Amino acid sequence: xxxxxxxxxxxxxxxxxxxxxxxxxxxxxxxxxxxxxxxxxxxxxxxxxxxxxxxxxxxxxxxxxxxxxxxxxxxxxxxxxxxxxxxxxxxxxxxxxxxxxxxxxxxxxxxxxxxxxx
Amino acid sequence: xxxxxxxxxxxxxxxxxxxxxxxxxxxxxxxxxxxxxxxxxxxxxxxxxxxxxxxxxxxxxxxxxxxxxxxxxxxxxxxxxxxxxxxxxxxxxxxxxxxxxxxxxxxxxxxxxxxx
Numbered sequence: 511x512x513x514x515x516x517x518x519x520x521x522x523x524x525x526x527x528x529x530x531x532x533x534x535x536x537x538x539x540x541x542x543x544x545x546x547x548x549x550x551x552x553x554x555x556x557x558x559x560x561x562x563x564x565x566x567x568x569x570x571x572x573x574x575x576x577x578x579x580x581x582x583x584x585x586x587x588x589x590x591x592x593x594x595x596x597x598x599x600x601x602x603x604x605x606x607x608x609x610x611x612x613x614x615x616x617x618x619x620x621x622x623x624x625x626x627x628x
Numbered sequence: 629x630x631x632x633x634x635x636x637x638x639x640x641x642x643x644x645x646x647x648x649x650x651x652x653x654x655x656x657x658x659x660x661x662x663x664x665x666x667x668x669x670x671x672x673x674x675x676x677x678x679x680x681x682x683x684x685x686x687x688x689x690x691x692x693x694x695x696x697x698x699x700x701x702x703x704x705x706x707x708x709x710x711x712x713x714x715x716x717x718x719x720x721x722x723x724x725x726x727x728x729x730x731x732x733x734x735x736x737x738x739x740x741x742x743x744x
């Protein structure tokens with residue numbers, strides 16, 4: 511299957527700093543990437559949908575200015591958590607689709623990034 | 629809007645036995661897909677099986693099968709011959725196909741523990 515990578519896998523930062531998470535599709539072109547957030551023992555909650563070359567679409571309740579998403583190329587999307595605070599500590603997972611949305615197409619997931627804000 | 633309900637927070641199964649993980653869904657869209665993912669403690673999401681709303685037969689992938697009952701809006705995952713490595717969180721998810729880039733919507737998950 512297709513491979514999606516995320517970097518870093520784990521990051522610890524001080525409160526007030528910004529953290530950038532990269533998501534790459536390694537062997538396919540991803541027209542659409544999704545960013546999810548997962549708190550401990552909870553489900554994946556969609557944060558935003560990112561289309562290459564256009565602005566991301568954020569889910570209700572997700573602050574656009576806090577979670578900056580850039581999908582500059584067909585293989586790379588970045589999520590920047592700006593001025594991170596302890597409540598932003600979470601597991602962030604990106605996902606990519608290699609087709610424009612046809613029935614049955616698979617959404618491939620990255621390995622996730624565990625963010626801890628002190 | 630789509631909604632996925634997984635009513636079993638945790639399940640135990642004896643090694644080599646079969647286990648069924650429940651999933652019900654709600655959508656007004658006539659065309660949709662149902663997915664199951666496994667998430668081990670490492671956090672990665674592993675795709676297991678897919679069922680399309682118009683598929684006539686239940687999907688099967690090795691030891692995984694999906695018991696799709698469209699009228700009941702249920703899509704239960706059946707794991708046969710459980711193995712210790714099957715211990716993980718299992719998420720049911722769905723996606724509507726009315727437009728191209730709808731995201732997967734996940735249920736709350738079921739934690740499966742396989743006992744030796």
